[in-house]
Amino acid sequence: MADERDADLVPELPQLESEHSYDEKHVQHEGVKGSDTEHSSYVVAVGEAEGVKVAMHLELGMTEEEAARLEAACDAMTLERTIKIVNELVLMHQDDPNFSGTLLQDMIGFIGNPDILASPDNYSQVIHSMKMEAVLATENSPYVEVRANVDPTDDPSMPVSTIRAWAIGIVFCIIGSFIDNLFAFRNPAISIGTNVAQLAAYPLGVFLARVLPDRRFQFLGEHSLNPGKFSSKEHMLISIMANISFTAPYTFYIIPVQAMPQYFNQSFAYNRGYQILLSLAVNLFGYGLAGLLRRFLVYPSVAIWPATLNTVALVKAFHQQNNEAVPGPFGRIYRASREKIFLVGTLCMFFYFFFPSYIFQALSTFSWMTWISPDNVNLTAVTGIWGGLGLNPWPTFDWNMFGGTGLYLPTFAVANQVVGILIGAVMILAVWFTNTWNTGYLPINSNGTFDNTGGKYNVTSVLNSATGKLDENLYRSYSQPFFSAGYIVYNIWAFASYSASFSYVFLFYRRDIARGFRGVYRSLFKKVEDDDLEEDVHYRLMKHYKEVPDWYYLILLVLPIAFGCGAIAGWPTHAPVAALFYGLILPIVFILPLGIIQAVTGIPVALNILANIIGGAITAGQANALMYFKVWGYLSSWQALSFCNDLKLAHYLKIPPRVTFSAQIVATIIYSIVSALQYNFIMDIKDVCTSDAAFRFTCPSQTSFYTSIIFWGIISPKKLFGKGQQYNMMLLGFPLGFILVGLYWALRRKYPKSSFLRQVHPVMLCMGPVNTAAPYNLAYYLGNLYVNLISFQYIRKRYLAFWSKWNYVISAAFSCGIALSGLFIFFTLQIPKGGNIAIDWWGNNVVNLGCEGQGGCPRLDIPEVGYFGPAPGDYF
Structure with a gap:
């Protein structure tokens, strides 16, 4: 719990005391629902403080059923206990990007206002809202993603080790x-x-x-x-x-x-x-x-x-007893069970996957811009999927291409990685076009190791045949290793x-x-x-x-x-x-x-x-x-x-x-x-x-x-x-x-209320170029951003119950459908045909045209001397 050791961890609190002055006569409790919203919101409109009207909006991210179930628990929650819990939640979540920044600031204002404890009757609705959050944190989970899949109950008599x-x-x-x-x-x-x-x-x-x-x-x-x-x-x-x-x-x-x-x-x-x-x-x-x-x-x-939530969701889909009807997009009420959605999703993806993986493989690596001019080196370098950086606004119709992780990874993680990928792409283009480290003589985005002729580096050429160790003379007479x-x-x-x-x-x-x-x-x-x-x-x-x-x-x-x-x-x-x-x-x-x-x-x-x-x-x-x-x-x-x-x-x-x-x-x-x-x-x-x-x-x-x-x-x-x-x-x-983390830390301390900075994650920025390491690129990850924005930022914010019921089940269903389809294709179409699974038509052959089909082309020709870089013997 919070004590003297934690006092220096929330330096913002004293200065916030005057920023949130609550007036009960302007406070209302509102449960919002309808075709545009399916979650409980506790909206507290705060009156004027020093002539300035301040608004406070608490989005607890609960379904209506959860809110009703937890409402009764508020009566047993004392104000002192509420303040203690909220203070601890601030300490726990002030640097947590998965926790609502708006809610965090509201909590800081709540515990930073001494008038609430002195005159609680004047702040009954504010206190009630905070009690609901305190009950939610102690009796369930503060995260919507977890509440959507994990029950806060247990039956110890349920069979397990059978x-x-x-x-x-x-x-x-x-x-x-x-x-x-x-x-x-x-x-x-x-x-x-x-x-x-x-x-x-x-x-x-x-x-x-x-x-x-x-x-x-x-x-x-x-x-x-x-x-x-x-x-x-x-x-x-x-x-x-x-x-x-x-x-x-x-x-x-x-x-x-x-x-x-x-x-x-x-x-x-x-x-x-x-x-x-x-x-x-x-x-x-x-x-x-x-x-x-x-x-x-x-x-x-x-x-x-x-990543665990997909697995939990699939188990829940098969064992969930109740099947609640939920309002969703297009103003409809959806009654299909989790199990039914899983089976339908699996079946649909099973058949769909035949197209990008077997029948029409260009749908998988949809490098449509390179088809305009297949031999254009620079076009392939920038937009190509197999041979370039994949800077393509719609690079695939294949769920397996990007793995569908956008349905369960948090938005901040996906978005930061995409930003990191774009930063990395700019760096790669700068290195390649300036021929830094002789990269212009090589394909722009390859994980291979090359010699000074642009060919694959033959490591055995530099080894002593008797000892198997590096021979310095052979190394100096052959080539340095070169990277793209x-x-x-x-x-x-x-x-x-x-x-x-x-x-x-x-x-x-x-x-x-x-x-x-x-x-x-x-x-x-x-x-x-x-x-x-x-x-x-x-x-x-x-x-x-x-x-x-x-x-x-x-x-x-x-x-x-x-x-x-x-x-x-x-x-x-x-x-x-x-x-x-x-x-x-x-x-x-x-x-x-x-x-x-x-x-x-x-x-x-x-x-x-x-x-x-x-x-x-x-x-x-x-x-x-x-x-x-x-x-x-x-x-x-x-x-x-x-x-x-x-x-x-x-x-x-x-x-x-x-x-x-x-x-x-x-x-x-x-x-x-x-x-x-x-x-x-x-x-x-x-x-x-x-x-x-x-x-x-x-x-x-x-x-x-x-x-x-x-x-x-x-x-x-x-x-x-x-x-x-x-x-x-x-x-x-x-x-x-x-340096990146240090700058970020300084910005967070200077702008502690910034909701934008809370969603910036310097490690995820770094992991963008790492997770799309050559020969992978933006094309393998952009689909996750699109899927995540639709799921987390549109559907979840408007139809929470719909999202909670189906999001992770659909993710598991698509993964399962792809796995089953891949096994079927392998054992029925690959093995009997000796590994030649391609259907000979344009939709499968176009991916092999030009530089894209070669995995990228170098921008510069090898000099007339027959090599680039230092001459043999001029390096050590």
């Missing part, structure tokens, strides 16, 4: 791990997706609930083969297990690259013991970090985890994102971190009881279940390290075990700030580039050492945050923590073992990881990983960013991140 849930979850883990890991070697890869698992689990669970007998037995408590109706908690438990296993593990890079002759040709990597031990080490490590950070990244209400303008700008902003993340969290979220540490202290030493504001209603409901002891997570922090040391030292990897421990430094420093940003915005910030630079510098000349460094330096934090995402799912559905813990461990062990046992089978497929491979098993990801390891681990960052090297100036990205 035999049928475990059986379905384990079978799905085995199947999902096998399919996703197998087809991760394909170009393009194909994945089942968690939404498909959710869709399949429901009818299967309902079927088992109907046919299994209610046979009970004792084993660590009483169990039944059929405890009753298939529940939402069982459904979510299966979804969490699928969320873990329906993907390819990081070892699908490491083991093939180590083992196969076209890569490093190290026979020890074929050993199944090594494969299993490394897989367990890699996949289990994140749990320890996730568990120890759950008080910071899972329990607090500000940790929304927007797009890839250079991407790296600059990636560096900026790291420094911006760290400084932003320190300046704006240090109170939340301190609150988390206070919670840890109380849980360890039991000095004081938790207050109901310290965590949200969902946390209080979860306190009815036994918590997972922290020492469980400590074991999961230590045990995978032991597995990793065993894998490194037990086989001839020629890598120091110290590489693992060096790698641990990165997540220790960055995981908390990155986790807070992802929990609030839904956007992950990956440490891969930083891991490449630091790991390459530490382990120069040792390819395996860099691989292990990246596992613990980059992947551990990425995985830990993924596990936090799953813990939030369980938190929202009130799944007992120990059940969630068991499900995550079981799913990860299955996932690790199944994938490990596949590798030798996959690597024995004829011509696998070559251009002649059947069914496109050409291993693009593994090849890119191999090139990256050679590039960063053997050539090393010193050749790129060291003193006197050509890309040394790119390191200015690090101070750029600090």
